[in-house]
Amino acid sequence: MTVILSETQTGAERYRLTLGAETKVVPTPRELLDWIEQDPNELLIVIAPEVPLNVAVELSKHYRTVRPALGVILVRQRLEVATLSQAMQAGIREVISSDDAAELLAATRRSQTVSEVFTDKQPDLSPAKKGKMILVFSAKGGCGKTTVSTNLAEALAMDPSKSVCLVDFDLQFGDVAVALQLEPAKTISDAIRMQHSLDLPGIRSLVTQHKPNFHVLLAPLDPSDVEFITPDLAQKILRGLKDSYDYVVVDAPPAFTEVILRAFDMADQYLLLTTLDTPSLKNLKVTLGTLQALGMPRSKWKVVVNRSTAKAGISVKDVQSTIGMEISATIPNHEIVPISTNQGKTVVEASPKHAVAKSIKGIAQEITGVKIAEPRRGLFFGKKR
Numbered sequence: 475m476t477v478i479l480s481e482t483q484t485g486a487e488r489y490r491l492t493l494g495a496e497t498k499v500v501p502t503p504r505e506l507l508d509w510i511e512q513d514p515n516e517l518l519i520v521i522a523p524e525v526p527l528n529v530a531v532e533l534s535k536h537y538r539t540v541r542p543a544l545g546v547i548l549v550r551q552r553l554e555v556a557t558l559s560q561a562m563q564a565g566i567r568e569v570i571s572s573d574d575a576a577e578l579l580a581a582t583r584r585s586q587t588v589s590e591v592f593t594d595k596q597p598d599l600s601p602a603k604k605g606k607m608i609l610v611f612s613a614k615g616g617c618g619k620t621t622v623s624t625n626l627a628e629a630l631a632m633d634p635s636k637s638v639c640l641v642d643f644d645l646q647f648g649d650v651a652v653a654l655q656l657e658p659a660k661t662i663s664d665a666i667r668m669q670h671s672l673d674l675p676g677i678r679s680l681v682t683q684h685k686p687n688f689h690v691l692l693a694p695l696d697p698s699d700v701e702f703i704t705p706d707l708a709q710k711i712l713r714g715l716k717d718s719y720d721y722v723v724v725d726a727p728p729a730f731t732e733v734i735l736r737a738f739d740m741a742d743q744y745l746l747l748t749t750l751d752t753p754s755l756k757n758l759k760v761t762l763g764t765l766q767a768l769g770m771p772r773s774k775w776k777v778v779v780n781r782s783t784a785k786a787g788i789s790v791k792d793v794q795s796t797i798g799m800e801i802s803a804t805i806p807n808h809e810i811v812p813i814s815t816n817q818g819k820t821v822v823e824a825s826p827k828h829a830v831a832k833s834i835k836g837i838a839q840e841i842t843g844v845k846i847a848e849p850r851r852g853l854f855f856g857k858k859r
Contacts, residue, residue, distance in 0.1 A: 545585035648693025677714030737829030
């Protein structure tokens with residue numbers, strides 16, 4: 475099928491009339507990214523004339539790297555030499571005049587033929603698995619992103635039939651390795667030297683096993699490596715992980731970097747953390763405003779209050795009133811969290827019946843749609859022989 479990027483309803487209907495009623499139309503680049511991410515078999519994008527040239531060029535450059543079989547056709551009101559030159563350099567297959575419906579139809583057929591030949595030569599382009607990615611984010615440090623990320627991954631991994639990968643994407647100051655007491659023998663930095671030939675086995679070789687069905691991709695040991703981890707490399711890694719695991723949990727840094735924006739584009743759900751203090755709420759409002767400005771789908775937003783306590787002087791109702799949306803979950807404040815962290819364990823593992831663990835398992839249950847069961851113990855568990 476073909477997907478059309480068109481900002482106007484009139485233009486969308488016109489192109490659907492030419493290409494067929496089943497053709498998908500999306501109004502924004504963000505929705506286009508979501509659609510392509512959900513459909514690994516999509517082979518063609520048609521970009522309407524009202525979409526700025528620089529947007530079309532960036533989209534084509536992006537997909538030329540991560541989805542080379544995916545063709546891009548650009549429709550313009552006027553065919554200019556400068557436009558044709560930029561399009562060719564960006565990997566756009568054809569540029570078509572907006573008043574030539576017959577040529578547009580012919581161009582789509584030519585592009586589909588090229589894509590089909592390409593996929594015949596590369597049969598492994600379709601992923602074996604389509605995992606769900608959850609991004610844990612807060613624009614303010616100290617809100618407990620790593621605690622929530624590690625515990626959420628632990629809760630999701632309680633189902634032994636599901637595979638989970640926790641990604642430490644705080645590339646300069648990540649501390650998942652410390653929180654789980656893992657030896658960082660392998661990190662995301664190892665992808666830098668093989669970025670031009672990085673395939674699925676290479677991506678899988680980057681992770682460290684924490685438990686049989688719970689793996690971790692650790693942040694660099696050297697913070698200076700962050701400048702060599704490009705947005706395209708980060709996206710290639712995340713896509714490979716989604717193709718390899720049932721669930722991917724991303725522990726993000728407290729900043730809207732280009733790398734994290736790619737993660738937002740790919741994520742199925744955002745856990746937006748706040749605590750019950752004025753600076754955190756201010757940063758939460760900034761986060762929500764930024765996501766809205768970027769066109770990130772509101773259906774993916776889930777606001778979580780971490781370290782919730784009645785002693786803070788700010789209630790959950792106050793938070794909801796401030797941000798104008800419902801709170802999805804609250805995680806209570808308790809000293810068991812730093813105690814477990816100092817032991818190199820999650821609360822979900824160390825004290826699965828604690829209120830903190832139950833809250834996080836509730837979030838995991840909402841993500842999976844399946845009740846998170848307690849780990850089964852053997853009949854003679856704990857008995858001496």
